[in-house]
Structure formats: C-alpha cells, structure tokens
Amino acid sequence: MKFYPGYQYVRQVTEFEKESDLIVQKGLIKDGKNYRCQRCNTTFLAHENCLPDGRYYCRECLLLGRITSSHYLVTKPIKKPVKKAVTFCFKGKLTPAQEKISQGLVQNFIKQKNSLVYAVTGAGKTEMLFSLLCYCLTEGLTVAFCSPRVDVCCEIQPRLQQVFPKLSVGLRYYGAKPYEPTPLLVCTTHQLLYFKAAFHLIVVDEIDAFPYAHDKKLHFAVSNALHESGATVFLSATPSELEIKKAQQQAGLFCLPARYHRRKLPVPKLVRIKKQSLPLTFRNKRVFLQWIKYLLLHNHILLFCASISQLKAMEEFLKKEVGKDAVGSVHAADPKRQEKISDMRQNAFQIFCCSTILERGVTFSNVSVLVFEADHQIFTKATLLQIAGRADRKGEFSHSEVIFCFSQMTPALKGAIKEIKELNQKAQKAGLLNEV
Ligand SMILES: [Zn+2]
CATH class of the missing domain: 3.40.50.300 (P-loop containing nucleotide triphosphate hydrolases)
Incomplete structure (x- = not known):
C-alpha cells in the first residue's frame, strides 16, 4: 500500500499492520462520556453520533470522509530534508520596507519563531514571502501556503508557479484531484486537516477571514499539519487586536502601513x-x-x-x-x-x-x-x-x-x-x- 509522507490515511487496522515506520493513532479517543476526533480535535457526546452498528463517528469532519471509532489515522513520517538547487524567478523589486520584512521572516523562521505580517491591502504581502519560500525549498523543506478562501488559492498558485518555474506547485481545495505530493502546496485551510507533521513552513493568508477566524478545528489543523521543527507565518491586512498583541509579545510582528505604489489608502x-x-x-x-x-x-x-x-x-x-x-x-x-x-x-x-x-x-x-x-x-x-x-x-x-x-x-x-x-x-x- 502506498502512503505519501505527511498525509493522514483513514484505515482499518488490518490494512497497514505490516508496515513498521508508520505513525498510527486511533481515529477517535474516548474521554468519559465523550469522544474526541484526532483528525479535527472536535469533542462530541458519544450518544449523539452513534451508527446503527454501535460505532461512533465524527460529524464535524465528515466531508473529508467518515472517521469512526473503529478507524485509525495512519501517517508516514516525512523524510529528512535534502538540500537542492531551486530556480527562483522573481523579476519585481521589493521596496526597502518590504525587503526588511522579507529578511526578518527568514531570520525568524531559522530561529523557529512564528511571525505575523500585518500589512495594508495592496502592500505586496505575497512578494515579501518569496525569500522565505526560496530559503525553505533550497533547504529541501516542505511548504504549505494556505488561505481560507478558494479564490485566493486559485490566484496565488499560478503566481508561485511563475516564481518557481521548475518546481511543481500543487493546488488543493474541496473537490480537487487526489493528493500528489509537491514541495510547495497551495491549499485551503480546510485541506490541512488531511495532514500530520507534514510541513516545515505553513503560511496562513487572510487569518481574519471566514471560516478560519472563528473555527477552532482549522486552527488545530494548522498546528497538527506543522512539523515539530517548523514555524508558521500568518498574514493579514486586518488582524484582530488579540493577534497583534500575541505576535508583539513573541517578537514576531511585522507591520507595513503603506502600499507598494507609495500612495495613501483612499479615505472613504x-x-x-x-x-x-x-x-x-x-x-x-x-x-x-x-x-x-x-x-x-x-x-x-x-x-x-x-x-x-x-x-x-x-x-x-x-x-x-x-x-x-x-x-x-x-x-x-x-x-x-x-x-x-x-x-x-x-x-x-x-x-x-x-x-x-x-x-x-x-x-x-x-x-x-x-x-x-x-x-x-x-x-x-x-x-x-x-x-x-x-x-x-x-x-x-x-x-x-x-x-x-x-x-x-x-x-x-x-x-x-x-x-x-x-x-x-x-x-x-x-x-x-x-x-x-
Ligand atoms: Zn473530526
């Protein structure tokens, strides 16, 4: 049976027992009268989600395929990173303010610190990440670039493909083709629920957007999909005060109040x-x-x-x-x-x-x-x-x-x-x- 590294497969115990290097977790864990789903971290009352055959299932992540009390989540650990040559084609030029943030993100990542980029709409947030993406890909690390919104994913994927033309840049959202591993994956935040310890860098764009902002299971998905040696970069033009404060305390806040073209934001x-x-x-x-x-x-x-x-x-x-x-x-x-x-x-x-x-x-x-x-x-x-x-x-x-x-x-x-x-x-x- 083929297991792509970092991807979580929902399996019955007999389907994988001969393979030794796999991480195997029970799909649901019993917790008193409740069950907790290990894929989306939702806790539910057992009797509310019971099947006629007596098994329990998680309703919250049902759209990803049913996971029941008889299932296991099986993941093959990702491989040790191997350095490689990466073709990097960015023709644009960063402003000094963008450049400073761009370098700061690389430094923060090396220290394994999370960052928040708070930059106004039109500041060129994506471009500021290119150096970090290039650094990770050259080091052979795996990267996920996600957004809560499909439209945003569809717009970003071709841009990243242009910047890294010799690399395959994946795109995943609900209803897309079956998973194929790529060093750089663009996906919706929901898609991260399919992964475990799979990415060294996760970029989450538009953290204040629906549904990510108020959905605990998506926050769990980000931390669960992140490798233990990895770090996260959050992006937003309109972060909440709480997020700003949190990032400030961890010295991971990067603020850019001006647009790339150096004109004021139009006042309504x-x-x-x-x-x-x-x-x-x-x-x-x-x-x-x-x-x-x-x-x-x-x-x-x-x-x-x-x-x-x-x-x-x-x-x-x-x-x-x-x-x-x-x-x-x-x-x-x-x-x-x-x-x-x-x-x-x-x-x-x-x-x-x-x-x-x-x-x-x-x-x-x-x-x-x-x-x-x-x-x-x-x-x-x-x-x-x-x-x-x-x-x-x-x-x-x-x-x-x-x-x-x-x-x-x-x-x-x-x-x-x-x-x-x-x-x-x-x-x-x-x-x-x-x-x-
Ligand atoms: Zn679940």
Missing part, C-alpha cells in the same frame, strides 16, 4: 441616503445616481451589496439607468462566478455588483468602490477595510475612490475610517508615501 467618503433599500425614493435615487455618474467619470465601479436580493434588485435598477450591457453581478452561489470575475478583469462591465465574496484577494485595475447599505451588520470593520482596499490597488493613479452609502452611523463604519486615517499617518511618518 460617507454619503447619507435615508432609506437604504431598493427601490429608492425619487430624491434618494437622484443623489445615488449622481454619485454613480461621478465615479464613472474616472473608473469602473465595484458595487457591494449586503444581500443577494438587494444585489439582484441593484443590478436590474442600474441596467435600466446606465445601460443593459454596462452592468454585471456576481455572488458566491453564481455558477458563472469565475467567468464573470475574469470578464470584470478585462473591464467588461462599467458597474460590477457583488456580494462580500469580492471583499478580499482579488485585484481589479481602475475601479472605484461603492458600498450600498454600508451600515448593514454584515459589513464589519474588517470587511469594510478589505472592501475599501480594493480601490487604487495598482497601476497609475486613476482618482479611484471609496464611497460608503449609509443611513445610520455604526461603530464598524467609524472604526474603519479611523483605522485608514491612522495607517496613512503611520505610513507618512515612516516616510513610506510619495508627496502628491
């Missing part, structure tokens, strides 16, 4: 529209359309809505007002999601209405951002910061703007604007901005 403008739902009243409609026309003078618009029903109503409304072919939309359950996002990258729509699925990880050039109903509870401070971060990401300055339409002020709105202003001040002080 607040536009009060009394009744924030469609159809708009005559007066609100006039105000709203004036802003739309104003934004369209210089850029295309990414228009965020709080719910799918509002998103559809908004698309219909704007098609009537601006033109049928000028408006498109996308949401998580949209079957043409990838196709439409790539159309938008080609500037196919003047206005692209979207749900929060486009709040992070995606970059469009020449867009302004408008959030309708920005006082809705779905728009947390972190979400608003991420959304505002879609504006003025790359290229020449294009008068890209951010508009938050609201009817009542919320702590999230206030907090997001305050943080953007503070980051701009911090960047200015550190000499990381160009004078405009």
